[in-house]
Amino acid sequence: MKRKTNYDLIVVGGGLAGVGAAIGAAKEGLSVLLIEKGGFLGGAISNCSINPFMKHAVFNEKDERIVINRGIFIELIEKLKEMDGIVNNSCFNEEYVKLLLDKMTTDAGVDVLFHTYFIDVIKDGDTIKAIDVDTRNGRMTFSAKYFIDASGDAALAFKAGCPYKIGREEDNLCQPMTLCFRMANVDMEKVMNSRAQINEMYNKAQAEGKIKNPRENVLLFWHTSEGVLHLNSTRIVKRSPLDAYDLSIAERDAREQEYELFKFMKENCPGCENATLLISAPEIGVRESRMIEGEYTINEDDIVSCRKFDDTIAVGAYSIDIHSPDGSGTKIVKIEQGKYYSIPYKSLIPKGVKNMLVAGRCISSTHTAQSAYRVLPIVACIGQGAGIAIAVANNDNTDTRNVDINKVHKIMEKQDLIYK
Numbered sequence: 001m002k003r004k005t006n007y008d009l010i011v012v013g014g015g016l017a018g019v020g021a022a023i024g025a026a027k028e029g030l031s032v033l034l035i036e037k038g039g040f041l042g043g044a045i046s047n048c049s050i051n052p053f054m055k056h057a058v059f060n061e062k063d064e065r066i067v068i069n070r071g072i073f074i075e076l077i078e079k080l081k082e083m084d085g086i087v088n089n090s091c092f093n094e095e096y097v098k099l100l101l102d103k104m105t106t107d108a109g110v111d112v113l114f115h116t117y118f119i120d121v122i123k124d125g126d127t128i129k130a131i132d133v134d135t136r137n138g139r140m141t142f143s144a145k146y147f148i149d150a151s152g153d154a155a156l157a158f159k160a161g162c163p164y165k166i167g168r169e170e171d172n173l174c175q176p177m178t179l180c181f182r183m184a185n186v187d188m189e190k191v192m193n194s195r196a197q198i199n200e201m202y203n204k205a206q207a208e209g210k211i212k213n214p215r216e217n218v219l220l221f222w223h224t225s226e227g228v229l230h231l232n233s234t235r236i237v238k239r240s241p242l243d244a245y246d247l248s249i250a251e252r253d254a255r256e257q258e259y260e261l262f263k264f265m266k267e268n269c270p271g272c273e274n275a276t277l278l279i280s281a282p283e284i285g286v287r288e289s290r291m292i293e294g295e296y297t298i299n300e301d302d303i304v305s306c307r308k309f310d311d312t313i314a315v316g317a318y319s320i321d322i323h324s325p326d327g328s329g330t331k332i333v334k335i336e337q338g339k340y341y342s343i344p345y346k347s348l349i350p351k352g353v354k355n356m357l358v359a360g361r362c363i364s365s366t367h368t369a370q371s372a373y374r375v376l377p378i379v380a381c382i383g384q385g386a387g388i389a390i391a392v393a394n395n396d397n398t399d400t401r402n403v404d405i406n407k408v409h410k411i412m413e414k415q416d417l418i419y420k
Contacts, residue, residue, distance in 0.1 A: 001111050007033045009390050010131060010144040012118050015043020016376050017360030017383030018150030019101055020072045024387025026108040027415060030394055032387075033142060034105065035116040035133060038282075041101035043152065045094050045376065048285035049180040051230055052090035052221060053077075055318045056377035058338050068315050068340050069377035071384045071417035076100060085224065093224045118151065121160045126354050128160055146390045146400075147356040150383055153242060154290035154362035162350040163293040166242065168367045173325035175287035175371065177236040179254035181280040183262060183272065186229040188222060190271030195220060198269050205264060213257045216328040218265075228278065233261055237326050241286040251284050287323065287361075287374060294364025295401070296346035303372045304333060309344035311405045313385035314417075316341055316378040322371045335372075343373060345405060348386055354399035359386040384417050 007030075011022045014036030022034040034041075044050040056069035067074055076097065080086035085096035105112055115136060122130040122141070130143035149156035154164055167174035191198070195218075202218050205211045215235035223230045234257040239246040258280055265272045301307070303320060317340040320333035335341070347364040348357045358364075359382050361374040373379070385408070392407045393400055412418035 004111075005140070005142050007031045007111075007142065007144045008394055009033070009146045009148065009387070010035070010142055011148045011150055011387075012131070012156045013043065013150035013152060013360070014038070014041040014112070015150060015152060015360065016045070016073070016380035018043065018148070019105060020380045020383030021148045021150055021359050021387035021390075022105060022110040023072050023108040024384035024415065024417075025391045026110045026387075028388065028391035028395075028411060030391055032109070033111045033113065033144070035113045035118060037115070037117050039114045040098040041105065041112070042094060042097050044285060045097050047281070047283050049094065049182075049230075049281035050285055050376065051092060051094065051180070051223070053092065053377055054375040057089075058317050058340055060338060068317060069381050071381055071415055072104065073377050073380040074416070075104070087222065087224055091222050091224060118155055121156065123160060126352060128353060128356055131156070145355065145394060148383075148386050148390060149356060149358045149362070150360050152286065152289070152360055152362060154292050154358060156356065157292050157350045157353070157358055157362075158290060160350075160353050160356065162352045164290045165293065166240075166290055167288055168325055173238060174241060174289055175323045175325055177239065177241055177250050177254065177284045177286055178232055179234045179251070179258055179280055179284045180230065180232050181234075181258045181262070182223065182231070182278040183229045183265065183275045184227055184278040185274045185276050186227050187271035188227065188229065191220060191229060191269060192222070194270045198265075201268050202264065205268075211260060211264065213260060214328045216330065218261065229272075229275070231261060234258055235323065236284070237324070241289045247284070254284050255280065288367070288370055289362065291362050291370060292350045292358050292364050294347045294351065294358070295349040296344050296364060298343065298347050298363070298365035298369040298373070300366060300368040303341050303369050304335070306335065306339040306341045308342045311345040312342040313345040313348060313389065313408070314343040314378060314381035316343065316373050318372050318375050318378060320368060320372045322368065341372070343378070343382055345385070345389060345403070345408070348382070348389070349400055354401065357386045357389060357400050359383040381417060384415065385412060388412055388415065388417070
């Protein structure tokens, strides 16, 4: 990688949204720098052990399975299949994901800087000129013509002074944070066949005060490794993922919940008699934090009615899925079988800056709508669409508000991203 400091595009955040954005633009000839705070790409996959991939296909009237989240996401799945790193198109080995995302970004010509922390922006009016980052070399400055915020927390937009909101409209509480963890030496068949019984015992223990975790059930998943149980079941409520003190408390409280759940499973659940606590995610998972105020705010009706926008940048079929921000309970609103909704390009355009887009879970939407599109398959496509839009803006020498969406759609089709 050349040691350069000026690019056509800089992407902040190396999750699937950021990787999609970087590859989408680089495939159209732009010089791209992708910066990531960790030592690997994958974002929530790698940092938070989020697994499996949620719904990314629909069934048509002939009962044929149609994958609607495509582009780099479906490419990743196909490569995982070649490595025997995915089961049933959903449960995957994240170590393979890290390796594959390295190769995919390298092949696309993307420069990647790991262990690089975004600090601040340098602006001239409504234009971002450069960003300051902290690296092992010390503080460094990188400039670009365009920027994409794929940080998850809208960190770049926040520092650039763009308006935003946080969490639920009435009280700004976000969906709870969750620390995923795994148990080994588990008889998976016994466990998965006993889920109803496990939750009955869990609810009884909760009622007796033996379980402090406010989550209403135990959420269990397979893993690609034999005898390994993946749990997405801790729940930290009323803590802000944007407050350093709250986040630190959340990490500690989640580890206590992890051990509480492990003991409960080992002492009570069929198939867990010989279980050991294997590993927890490197950091707690965040479902929701800042969301920008964009040119359009996606709402619940857009999702449930499966609205199709003229400026569609991505599509999704995952349900509204709101984990209670203040206690137990999860609100699910299913998308009608065979249907899907779209994400408009306008929701990626932040107010106040003319050469930046936002991609991933922090685009412009309501609390309810965000709970649907926030999952990995959809944010990967949002990111790639954003990268393509920046490529069009660069080629036409225009700002992000004046991008020709027809040109974007043609490139999306060429990159096997569009579904209509």
